Amino acid sequence: MSRLFRESGGRDAEFAKVELKRRLLGMTLNVMMRTIAGKRYYREDMACSNESAQFMEMVGELVAVAGTSNVTDFLPILRVIDFQGLSRRIDRLEKKREEILQGLIDEHRRKGGGEGTNTSTETTEWAMSLLLNNPEALQKARQEIDAFVEEKRLLEENNLPKLPYLNGIINETLRLCPAALLLLPHESHEDCVIGSYDIPRGTILLVNAWAIYRDPNVWVEPTKFMPERFLDGRVEGGMALPFGMGRRKCRGEGLAVRVIGLALGTMIQCFEWERVGGGHA
Numbered sequence: 001m002s003r004l005f006r007e008s009g010g011r012d013a014e015f016a017k018v019e020l021k022r023r024l025l026g027m028t029l030n031v032m033m034r035t036i037a038g039k040r041y042y043r044e045d046m047a048c049s050n051e052s053a054q055f056m057e058m059v060g061e062l063v064a065v066a067g068t069s070n071v072t073d074f075l076p077i078l079r080v081i082d083f084q085g086l087s088r089r090i091d092r093l094e095k096k097r098e099e100i101l102q103g104l105i106d107e108h109r110r111k112g113g114g115e116g117t118n119t120s121t122e123t124t125e126w127a128m129s130l131l132l133n134n135p136e137a138l139q140k141a142r143q144e145i146d147a148f149v150e151e152k153r154l155l156e157e158n159n160l161p162k163l164p165y166l167n168g169i170i171n172e173t174l175r176l177c178p179a180a181l182l183l184l185p186h187e188s189h190e191d192c193v194i195g196s197y198d199i200p201r202g203t204i205l206l207v208n209a210w211a212i213y214r215d216p217n218v219w220v221e222p223t224k225f226m227p228e229r230f231l232d233g234r235v236e237g238g239m240a241l242p243f244g245m246g247r248r249k250c251r252g253e254g255l256a257v258r259v260i261g262l263a264l265g266t267m268i269q270c271f272e273w274e275r276v277g278g279g280h281a
């Protein structure tokens, strides 16, 4: 925030154009790496070390491979020739990941001392984008924060549960722009029945969260940005599962919601925001 403040030219300055993605990525990566390995990857000037460049490259490749349809799932015979070369790509990626993680473990031992990066970064960026396109919601969030947090004090993590509208914005962002469109694939390890369907052992199940979030039978005006859907602890339609459900639910939910809430809330509290070129997208 202090860097954004300096770049914006300080208190009485005109609007300045800023690029958020790299900063949000740096911030989430730093939170994650401080938790996992006790070190920062990005410095304040956003320069990144060779190690963090490698790490980001690996995350980028992982996202690309995870998003590629695998033809051999449908025509297993093609597996023999590794038709799309996906197996080779995954093997290479696995090796790279092992090297990076082993390097962190070795370093940690010497000093005696997830995938969550992308999802938190993208959700925060989408939230800002939705707010810039819905200035009345931005205004409401600002009023809520100003009414609750004393003047001249920065928003703190323990304020977050008391800011229902800000939380509504995060939930509505996760609904409209879900970071995990199909959650993560699950595979049945034994025959089972779901609803009235017989599911054989070894079936891959994908949950189309994106379609659920846009179902007009579940949501009023599903494509509209309305944080109010989530106010008073209620969930319109009762069908929100951005972090999945059950035993394999996201482990990082608590961390993600806090990091996104704090980053978004502080950006709203500290700055006036406008779309580049004004207008509406």
Ligand code: HEM
Residues within 6 Å of the ligand: 032, 114, 115, 116, 117, 119, 120, 123, 174, 178, 179, 180, 183, 184, 185, 242, 243, 244, 245, 247, 248, 249, 250, 251, 252, 253, 255, 256
């Ligand atoms: C906006 C942020 C995030 C979203 C939307 C998200 C979403 C998800 C979803 C949908 C799943 C699959 C759940 C299922 O299959 O039912 C998942 C799994 C997981 N997430 Fe997240 N996630 C986020 C951030 C994070 C963060 C920050 C971390 C770690 C620091 C994290 C760690 C994990 C782990 C370890 C799993 C696998 C859990 C398991 O298989 O048992 N996530 N996440």
